[in-house]
Amino acid sequence: MISQHTKEQIESRIDIIDIIGSFIKLKKRGVNYLGLCPFHNERTPSFTVSPAKEIYKCFGCGKSGNSISFLMEHEKYSYVEAMRWLAGRYNVEIEETAVDPTVKEALQKADSLYIINGFARQFFSNALLQTEEGQDIALSYLRERGFTDNIIEKFQLGYCPQDRDSFARAATAAQYNKDYLIQAGLVVERNDQLVDNYRGRIIFPIHNQTGKVTGFGARIIGKNDKAPKYINTPENDIYIKSKILYGSYFARHAIDKADECLLVEGYTDVISLHQAGIENVVASGGTSLTPDQLRLIKKYTQNLVIVYDGDGAGIKAALRGLDLALEEGLNVQLVLIPDGEDPDSYVKKQGSENFRSFIAENKKDIVLFQLQVSLNDAGNDANKKNAVVNRIAETISKLNKTEDFTRQQDYIRQCSSILNVDEAGLNALVNKRIRERINKLEAKASIAESQQPPEAPAEEDEDSIALLNKDEQVERNVVRALLEFGSYAWADNQKVSEYIFNEFEENELSELIDNKQMLLIIETYKSWLNNNIDITPKAFLYHEDIELSKVVVGLMDTRYELSPNWKEHYDGPLLTREQLYREEVLSSINYLKLRKIKRLLDENQRDINKATTREEQIMLMQTHQRLKQLEMELTKNYGTVIFK
Numbered sequence: 001m002i003s004q005h006t007k008e009q010i011e012s013r014i015d016i017i018d019i020i021g022s023f024i025k026l027k028k029r030g031v032n033y034l035g036l037c038p039f040h041n042e043r044t045p046s047f048t049v050s051p052a053k054e055i056y057k058c059f060g061c062g063k064s065g066n067s068i069s070f071l072m073e074h075e076k077y078s079y080v081e082a083m084r085w086l087a088g089r090y091n092v093e094i095e096e097t098a099v100d101p102t103v104k105e106a107l108q109k110a111d112s113l114y115i116i117n118g119f120a121r122q123f124f125s126n127a128l129l130q131t132e133e134g135q136d137i138a139l140s141y142l143r144e145r146g147f148t149d150n151i152i153e154k155f156q157l158g159y160c161p162q163d164r165d166s167f168a169r170a171a172t173a174a175q176y177n178k179d180y181l182i183q184a185g186l187v188v189e190r191n192d193q194l195v196d197n198y199r200g201r202i203i204f205p206i207h208n209q210t211g212k213v214t215g216f217g218a219r220i221i222g223k224n225d226k227a228p229k230y231i232n233t234p235e236n237d238i239y240i241k242s243k244i245l246y247g248s249y250f251a252r253h254a255i256d257k258a259d260e261c262l263l264v265e266g267y268t269d270v271i272s273l274h275q276a277g278i279e280n281v282v283a284s285g286g287t288s289l290t291p292d293q294l295r296l297i298k299k300y301t302q303n304l305v306i307v308y309d310g311d312g313a314g315i316k317a318a319l320r321g322l323d324l325a326l327e328e329g330l331n332v333q334l335v336l337i338p339d340g341e342d343p344d345s346y347v348k349k350q351g352s353e354n355f356r357s358f359i360a361e362n363k364k365d366i367v368l369f370q371l372q373v374s375l376n377d378a379g380n381d382a383n384k385k386n387a388v389v390n391r392i393a394e395t396i397s398k399l400n401k402t403e404d405f406t407r408q409q410d411y412i413r414q415c416s417s418i419l420n421v422d423e424a425g426l427n428a429l430v431n432k433r434i435r436e437r438i439n440k441l442e443a444k445a446s447i448a449e450s451q452q453p454p455e456a457p458a459e460e461d462e463d464s465i466a467l468l469n470k471d472e473q474v475e476r477n478v479v480r481a482l483l484e485f486g487s488y489a490w491a492d493n494q495k496v497s498e499y500i501f502n503e504f505e506e507n508e509l510s511e512l513i514d515n516k517q518m519l520l521i522i523e524t525y526k527s528w529l530n531n532n533i534d535i536t537p538k539a540f541l542y543h544e545d546i547e548l549s550k551v552v553v554g555l556m557d558t559r560y561e562l563s564p565n566w567k568e569h570y571d572g573p574l575l576t577r578e579q580l581y582r583e584e585v586l587s588s589i590n591y592l593k594l595r596k597i598k599r600l601l602d603e604n605q606r607d608i609n610k611a612t613t614r615e616e617q618i619m620l621m622q623t624h625q626r627l628k629q630l631e632m633e634l635t636k637n638y639g640t641v642i643f644k
Contacts, residue, residue, distance in 0.1 A: 002080065002083055002084075002087075002094055002095070002096065002097070003094075003095035003096065003097045004097075005095055006083075006087065006092060006093075006094050006095045007083065007542070009092045010083060010086045010087055010090065010092050011538060011542050013086075013090040013092065014054065014067045014086065014090075015051075016049055016050075016051060016054050016055070016056065016066065016067045016070075017033055017049060017051050019067045019070065019071070019086075019089075020035075020049055020056060020067070020070055021033075023038060023074060023209060023299065024036060024038050024047070024299045025256060025299070025300065026049060027045075029048075031050070031051075031052065032048050032049060032050050032051070033048070033049040033050075033051070034046075034047065034048055034049075035047045035049070036298065036299070037058040037060055037061060037063065038074055038295070038299055039058060039061055039063045039073065039074075040058070040060060040061035040063075041291070041295065041327065041328055041329070042060050042061075042329075043302075043329040046058055046059045046060035047060070050556075053556050054066055054067065054538070054541060055541065055553045055556050056070060057553070064550065064553045064554055065549070065550060065553050066541050066542060066549065066553060067086070068082045068083065068086070068542060068549075069082075069546060069549060069550065069553070071085055071086070072546070074209075075208065075209065075210060078111075079544065079546065080111070081111065081114075085210065112176075112177060112180045113180060113183065113184055113236060113237060113238045113239075114212050114213070114214075114238060116171070116176055116177075116180055116181060116184050116186070117184060117205075117212075117213040117214065117215070117216075117238075118212075118213055119171065119174060119176065120167065120171070120184070120186050120213075120216070121156055121158065121203075121205045121213050121216075123158070123167055123170055123171075124158025124159055124160055124167075124203040124205075124216075125156055125157070125158045126158075127158060127159045127160065127161050127166075128152075128157060128158045128159035128202075128203075131159075131161070133159075133161055133162065134159040134161070137159070137162075137221060138159035138202055138221060139152075139159070141202070141221050141222075142157065142202065145268070146272070146275075146348050147271060147272075147275065148275060151271055151274060151275040154250070154274070155204070155205070155247075155250070155271055155274075156205045156213075157202065157203065157204060157205075157271075158202075158203035158205070159201070159202060159203060160196055160198040160199050160200065160201050160203055160218065161196075161199065161200075162199055162200040163196070163199065164195055164196065164199065165187075165193070165194060165195055165196055166196060166199075167186060167187070167196045167198075167199075168181070168186075168187045168193075168194035168195060168196055171186070171187070171194075172194065178194065181194065182194075183234075183236050183237075184215075184233065184236065185197060185215070185216070185232075185233040185234045185236070185239075186198070186216075197218075197231065198216065198218035198231060200220070200221065201218035201219055201220055201221065201231070202218070202219045202221060203216055203217075203218055204216065204217040204218070204219065204246070204267045206233070206239070206244060206246055207248075207249040207250075208238075208244075208249065209248060209249060209252065209296075210249070211249050214233075214238045214239045214244065215232065215233030215236075215238075215239035215244075216232070216233050217230055217231075217232050217233075217246070217267055217285075218230065218231045218232070219267070232285070240292075241285070242290040242292050242293065243290070243292040243293065243296070244285075244293070245263075245282040245283065245284065245293050245296055245297070246267055246270055246282060246283040246284075246285060247267075247270040247271075247274070247281060247282045247283055248282045248296060250274065250279065251270075251274075251279055251280055251281055251282050252299075252300055254279035254280040255280040255282075255297070255300040255301050256300045256301065257280075258280040258301075259301050259302075259303060260280060260301055260303040260304075260305060261280055261281070261282060261297045261300065261301050261303065261304050261305070262278070262280055262281040262282075262305050262307050262359070263281070263282060263283070263284060263289075263297070263304060263305065263306045263307065264281060264282075264283050264284075264307050264308070264342075264343045265283060265284060265285070265308060265309070265342070266283055266285075266342070266344065267283060268344045269281070269283060269307075269342060269343040269344045270282065270283045271344075272343065272344040272347050272348060273343060273344075273347055273355075276347045276348075276351070276352035276355065277352050278347070278352060278355065278356065281307075282297070288320040288321045289320065289321030289324060289325060290321070290324070291324055291327075291328065294321070294324060294325055294328045294330060295328065297330065298328055298329070298330060302329065302330055302331055303330070303331050303333075304325060304330045304331065304332050304333070305332075305333045305334070305335060305359065305363060306332065306333070306334050306335070306366065307335045307337065307343050307359065308334070308335075308336060308337070309336070309337055309339075309341070309342050310336035310337050310338055310339045310341075311339055315336065315373060319366070319370050319373070322366055322367070322370060322395065323394070323395055323398050325366075326367075326395065326398040326399055327398045329404070332366045332367075333363040333364060333365060333366060334363070334364045334365075334366040334369050335358070335359050335362050335363055335364070336362070336364075343355075346358075367392075367395060367396070367411055367415075368411075368414060368415070368418070370392070370395065371388070371392050371415055371418055371419070372418070374388045374391060374392070375388055375418070375419070385419075388419070389419055389421060389426070389429070390429070392415050392419070392426075393426060393429040393430045393432075393433055394433050396408055396411045396412060396415065396430045397430050397431075397433035397434045397437070399411070408430070409427075412426050412427050412430060474588075474591045474592055474595055475513050475514065475515050475518045475592075476515075476518065476555055477584075477587075477588040477591065478500070478513075478518075478588045478589065478591075478592050479518045479521050479522060479555060480555045480556070480588075481496070481500070481581075481584055481585045481588045481589075482496075482497060482500055482521075482522065482525060483521070483525075483540060483552065483555065483556075484556075484581075485581040485584070485585060486500075486525065486535060487535060487536065488581055490582075490585075496581070496585055497525065497529060497535070498529075499585070500585065500589060501526060501529075503589055503593075508596075509522055510523075512592055512595065512596055517547075517548070517551045518551075520548060521540065521548065521551065521552065524540075524548075525540075540552045541553065541556075590634055593634055594631060594634055594635070597627055597630055597631045597634070598631075600627055601624065601627050601628070601631075604620055604623050604624050604627065605624070607620050608620045608621065608624070
């Protein structure tokens with residue numbers, strides 16, 4: 001395992017803006033940074049990153065965390081993989097500690113597929129460039145296709161020899177696990193022997209957003225009617241086809257800079273365009289676009305240009321996933337390469353400048369193009385034309401966000417003119433489709449809500465008592481004050497954390513705190529305090545227990561921050577939470593004490609109701625009065641403001 005010293009070195013160097021900014025575009029907004037959430041579909045940015053607190057939070061979908069959990073969530077890394085990625089980024093040498101065999105095996109399983117793919121990529125590259133067979137068969141073929149040595153090296157192209165098991169023997173000799181080799185799709189087992197899966201094929205490594213090889217595409221050389229043209233890695237823990245766009249690792253910066261993404265079908269289309277200096281291009285692999293692929297594009301731009309072959313198959317492929325693209329809020333245009341050509345061959349014939357000009361001059365609005373294609377297919381058939389009207393209404397209805405209203409109305413106006421139908425009628429049909437979808441969503445939400453346990457009825461009481469019923473918030477306030485201000489000075493060489501713990505008896509907090517996660521943080525804090533361990537919010541923020549870390553992130557709300565411009569509108573400086581920490585600590589403790597008194601009052605009231613003698617009733621009434629007096633004193637001394 002990674003040593004504690006290494007973890008501390010990594011944590012001290014972490015720059016959350018640098019890390020998250022490697023994956024999505026962030027813009028400074030006051031003291032924080034804002035961007036489009038990479039975890040859900042949104043057009044208005046709600047993904048907030050706080051460099052001061054070193055956390056991110058999306059106020060749309062609720063995802064939150066720190067730099068490590070972002071890598072784990074976004075890249076599907078294990079904790080160890082995320083730490084290793086950070087160590088590599090910040091040039092921290094990793095120290096390992098001794099681990100038991102069980103933990104070591106678990107870590108090996110987590111890393112194995114990436115490690116094996118890295119080995120395979122190097123093997124295939126060597127086979128292409130350094131063996132006689134690879135140079136004579138594969139490298140000569142690639143050069144005939146017009147690919148330069150530089151572009152072959154950039155995309156790390158390779159070759160799998162024709163021998164039955166040349167890679168399998170090399171991988172076995174390197175002592176790679178057989179099961180993982182099979183799971184990675186590199187080999188198959190026949191008659192108790194491992195056989196290469198990609199033999200005699202050009203190899204296209206497929207990279208994730210950080211440059212790690214997640215899988216491979218293998219293309220047959222020449223023509224062979226008995227074998228598929230391409231073989232791809234089967235889906236596994238790190239290769240999920242619906243979440244991958246070929247070339248995205250090499251294109252991400254160019255897409256961001258151009259504010260436009262070109263989408264093509266094949267691997268060679270991407271490589272040829274990159275070679276021509278057109279780098280803002282990725283490939284879908286010829287499959288229908290998926291929401292995850294569209295969101296990957298949306299990280300860098302709202303503008304998608306689909307560049308497909310001009311034949312019937314290319315047109316159908318281009319139109320697949322159109323509704324999904326509109327739902328994602330992308331501006332989608334279409335360019336069809338002349339018949340008999342594809343982006344690969346066309347850019348080689350025309351050159352980069354002519355290709356760029358062709359793209360710029362031949363962009364078609366894909367919604368209107370779809371309508372025209374559908375009308376041509378329908379001809380004079382009234383039923384088919386009616387189906388076209390309904391289909392285009394369904395497509396336009398996907399533009400149902402407030403910011404899309406003008407665009408939606410423009411489509412309705414243009415499409416009604418092309419269809420020769422009443423504009424108001426098409427508008428009504430579009431609205432009907434929107435209402436139907438909303439009703440379905442509301443019905444699902446209603447079913448989900450009905451399955452939730454009923455909430456306890458609110459007690460009718462004075463305002464301060466009503467606030468006390470927010471038990472969850474009371475507990476979170478105390479724990480947040482402990483985390484953020486625990487190391488601050490209180491009085492007489494006493495820290496805030498010591499003051500908080502001294503205000504309650506030995507096991508009193510355990511009895512008062514109901515939320516197990518809050519209690520775990522308190523107990524962990526107390527344990528570290530007793531063992532003289534240096535305690536900072538960062539220690540909890542980057543805790544190895546990811547669930548505990550997530551809870552801590554949830555406590556550090558980043559929505560409400562003082563704007564630096566406020567000082568221009570007010571006389572004198574505005575006090576921050578850090579400057580008002582004493583008031584927040586006192587208020588948080590006060591509410592926990594008031595909550596305890598409230599529970600005692602409820603318990604005492606139940607005893608009064610059960611009392612059978614006059615003397616017992618008098619004694620319980622006196623207890624009630626003392627408790628109410630304590631409640632009044634606490635409320636009077638500290639006020640009733642809950643910090644949120």
